[in-house]
Amino acid sequence: MGKNMQYFDWGHIEWIYEPDPQSTLNNMSIGITTILPNKRQNKHIHYGDEQFIYVLSGEGIQLIGNKVSEMKPRQIYHMEAGTIHETINNRNLPIKHLLISIPANYDMSVPIRQEQLPESEDKGQSGDIIRLNDEIRYIYDTVASPLNMPVAVFDAEGNLVIQGKDYPLTCRAECEAYCENRICPIYSLKSEYNPPHYANSSAYICPYGLTVISTPIVIRSKLIGVIIGGHIRTTGESSGSGENIVPKGTVTAILMQLKKLSESIQNYYIFKNQELAFEATLKSTKEKMLNIQINNHFLFNTLNALAGMAVKEKAFETYRSIIDISGMLRYISTNEKQFVPLRDELQYIQNYTNLQKLRCGEKLKVITDISPEIYSANIPFNCLQPVVENCFIHGFRDTKSEMEVKISGKRCGRMVVIEIMDNGAGMDADTLEKLREKIINYEKYEIRGLMMVYSKLMLFLEEDFEFIIESEQGKGTSVKIIYSV
Amino acid sequence: MRTAVIVDDEELSVEIIKYLIGRYDLPIEVVGEAFSGDEGFKLITRENPDIAFIDIKMPVMNGLEVIEKVSRDPKCKTDFIIVTAYDYFEYAKTALRLGAKDILLKPVEPELFLESVERILCYSKSLNSLFDQIIEYVNCNYQEEIQLQQCAEKFHTSSSYIARMFKKYNNTNFSAYLNDLRIKKAKELLKETDLTIKEVAYKAGYNNLNYFYRMFKKSTGITPNEYKGRE
Numbered sequence: 001m002g003k004n005m006q007y008f009d010w011g012h013i014e015w016i017y018e019p020d021p022q023s024t025l026n027n028m029s030i031g032i033t034t035i036l037p038n039k040r041q042n043k044h045i046h047y048g049d050e051q052f053i054y055v056l057s058g059e060g061i062q063l064i065g066n067k068v069s070e071m072k073p074r075q076i077y078h079m080e081a082g083t084i085h086e087t088i089n090n091r092n093l094p095i096k097h098l099l100i101s102i103p104a105n106y107d108m109s110v111p112i113r114q115e116q117l118p119e120s121e122d123k124g125q126s127g128d129i130i131r132l133n134d135e136i137r138y139i140y141d142t143v144a145s146p147l148n149m150p151v152a153v154f155d156a157e158g159n160l161v162i163q164g165k166d167y168p169l170t171c172r173a174e175c176e177a178y179c180e181n182r183i184c185p186i187y188s189l190k191s192e193y194n195p196p197h198y199a200n201s202s203a204y205i206c207p208y209g210l211t212v213i214s215t216p217i218v219i220r221s222k223l224i225g226v227i228i229g230g231h232i233r234t235t236g237e238s239s240g241s242g243e244n245i246v247p248k249g250t251v252t253a254i255l256m257q258l259k260k261l262s263e264s265i266q267n268y269y270i271f272k273n274q275e276l277a278f279e280a281t282l283k284s285t286k287e288k289m290l291n292i293q294i295n296n297h298f299l300f301n302t303l304n305a306l307a308g309m310a311v312k313e314k315a316f317e318t319y320r321s322i323i324d325i326s327g328m329l330r331y332i333s334t335n336e337k338q339f340v341p342l343r344d345e346l347q348y349i350q351n352y353t354n355l356q357k358l359r360c361g362e363k364l365k366v367i368t369d370i371s372p373e374i375y376s377a378n379i380p381f382n383c384l385q386p387v388v389e390n391c392f393i394h395g396f397r398d399t400k401s402e403m404e405v406k407i408s409g410k411r412c413g414r415m416v417v418i419e420i421m422d423n424g425a426g427m428d429a430d431t432l433e434k435l436r437e438k439i440i441n442y443e444k445y446e447i448r449g450l451m452m453v454y455s456k457l458m459l460f461l462e463e464d465f466e467f468i469i470e471s472e473q474g475k476g477t478s479v480k481i482i483y484s485v
Numbered sequence: 486m487r488t489a490v491i492v493d494d495e496e497l498s499v500e501i502i503k504y505l506i507g508r509y510d511l512p513i514e515v516v517g518e519a520f521s522g523d524e525g526f527k528l529i530t531r532e533n534p535d536i537a538f539i540d541i542k543m544p545v546m547n548g549l550e551v552i553e554k555v556s557r558d559p560k561c562k563t564d565f566i567i568v569t570a571y572d573y574f575e576y577a578k579t580a581l582r583l584g585a586k587d588i589l590l591k592p593v594e595p596e597l598f599l600e601s602v603e604r605i606l607c608y609s610k611s612l613n614s615l616f617d618q619i620i621e622y623v624n625c626n627y628q629e630e631i632q633l634q635q636c637a638e639k640f641h642t643s644s645s646y647i648a649r650m651f652k653k654y655n656n657t658n659f660s661a662y663l664n665d666l667r668i669k670k671a672k673e674l675l676k677e678t679d680l681t682i683k684e685v686a687y688k689a690g691y692n693n694l695n696y697f698y699r700m701f702k703k704s705t706g707i708t709p710n711e712y713k714g715r716e
Contacts (some may be wrong), residue, residue: 306592307591308500308501326592
């Protein structure tokens with residue numbers, strides 16, 4: 001809720017209450033309209049809302065439909081949706097009236113469409129993106145052209161984007177302003193009789209009795225353009241050129257078509273905007289990747305220098321360890337594949353366990369027993385090391401000696417069986433059950449450790465695998481991955 | 486013994502390669518070091534070593550440019566092993582196009598280094614250093630006439646001992662090994678040079694053309710001409 005002033009040639013509307021389209025089901029807009037002395041609200045039509053007016057002060061002439069009346073304070077008017085009305089202030093005091101506007105057809109006037117556009121970090125950029133231009137012509141050609149009536153599209157600043165054509169005889173023969181500029185003078189009126197956030201059509205009646213319909217194009221509560229067109233005769237006031245009066249049903253159809261045009265344009269820009277936002281994200285991700293790569297070069301060159309230094313100082317163990325850590329870093333930072341040969345994963349594990357040996361020394365024994373026939377079998381990237389790491393994080397949490405990790409792998413028919421076993425703390429039946437439960441419902445948890453492995457297997461092997469955890473308190477834990485190749 | 490140069494702008498990288506050569510007791514003598522591309526170019530041109538370990542990113546001229554420039558000299562017999570921190574596909578592609586034998590990523594993994602060098606030596610190191618020396622001798626002198634007996638004399642051992650070692654470490658015999666090596670070299674020459682069959686035979690250590698044809702056919706199933714014509 002908040003004060004929202006809307007200014008027009010004839011005065012202004014101070015909106016006292018407008019339903020917030022994001023947070024309420026309310027529909028009623030309340031405002032106080034001021035019509036300045038000797039000004040008039042030209043004949044116009046609200047297709048989308050009915051209005052109630054209570055005159056507060058001032059006097060003038062009110063025309064609703066074909067009925068003309070004197071406007072006086074405390075007078076009440078009710079205008080159905082689609083009624084022509086006109087207010088003329090022919091006195092020296094402003095007319096003020098309370099205006100209550102309610103969408104006539106709930107479906108049509110769900111105030112604004114609530115597409116959630118991705119909020120780009122760079123507001124300035126994405127804000128500027130929605131600028132109507134000629135690229136919507138193909139939409140225009142499909143939706144507006146069949147109407148065979150002038151329909152023009154303007155951007156938010158009032159610049160003509162697409163020119164209307166097929167003006168009726170009245171315009172061409174009688175309207176001086178049109179004949180001079182080849183454009184209807186009503187088009188330059190900035191009036192908006194509707195509450196600003198309504199995405200509904202309204203209309204003006206030109207001095208020659210033609211109805212000119214204005215349909216806003218709104219994205220995210222923001223007006224991005226207006227479709228103005230029609231030039232149809234909807235009332236009985238006759239004219240020399242005498243176009244036929246368009247029946248109400250046809251008017252509705254025209255309104256629908258213009259609405260459709262507005263929606264199509266909205267959708268086009270929403271889609272385009274999303275695409276641009278997506279591209280922006282992609283670009284920034286790429287930049288980030290590039291940064292990582294540049295840093296990688298520094299990293300590996302430095303590690304190489306360290307390795308060289310170790311060699312120079314005859315610290316060959318140190319050299320070996322630098323090779324291991326480099327191997328790990330290179331493996332995780334440069335691998336882009338989803339599947340890798342088991343051989344690479346085993347090498348990665350070996351680098352890792354070598355480094356663990358550095359910390360644990362003789363206390364750690366790593367036994368690897370892999371049947372060479374599965375070296376080239378594929379496995380989702382980085383599925384084994386987290387399991388081995390778990391042995392250290394959980395299994396050997398309180399172990400001080402005799403740590404043993406056994407990594408075995410073999411082929412069983414068309415299945416590959418990989419088992420990682422430790423002789424660490426293990427867990428009791430209850431804890432094990434909870435862990436199994438947690439892994440199956442991995443989606444609810446932070447993705448790391450065994451859950452990360454499980455989710456990867458789910459993703460890449462779908463149902464075609466088994467993930468078996470067995471454990472006994474004080475004896476150790478075993479994780480088996482069985483999958484078909 | 487093969488000769489080698491190391492071209493890298495970082496002295497510590499040079500240290501690692503020298504260390505690895507020593508650690509695996511490789512039959513490689515480092516005859517020069519250079520710390521920039523242009524120096525590297527001069528060094529390789531002057532020494533024409535068997536092997537050059539070369540970095541890519543270096544001052545003045547990068548390693549790939551050096552390789553390209555050096556290789557223009559038809560007398561150049563150097564095999565290049567690129568040693569770089571840059572894991573770029575583009576680099577790998579260019580390196581292969583230029584005929585580099587391998588690309589090693591920094592920091593160099595000892596095992597991969599050994600594999601890479603063994604590929605150039607054309608044989609793997611055994612656990613017997615005398616045998617390694619003999620193999621190295623055969624690999625460096627296959628173009629000459631080599632006899633088992635002469636080899637035994639050169640290394641102060643008996644021909645039967647050498648024969649036993651060939652059986653033990655390579656599961657073959659001396660003359661079969663020598664012949665395989667010569668055919669392998671001949672195949673390389675046929676594919677990579679425009680030498681005539683006669684010249685190839687001679688360069689591969691065969692001074693009897695008929696014998697070369699026969700051995701080639703026996704080993705590959707086709708004639709040298711057919712082999713050369715096949716893409």
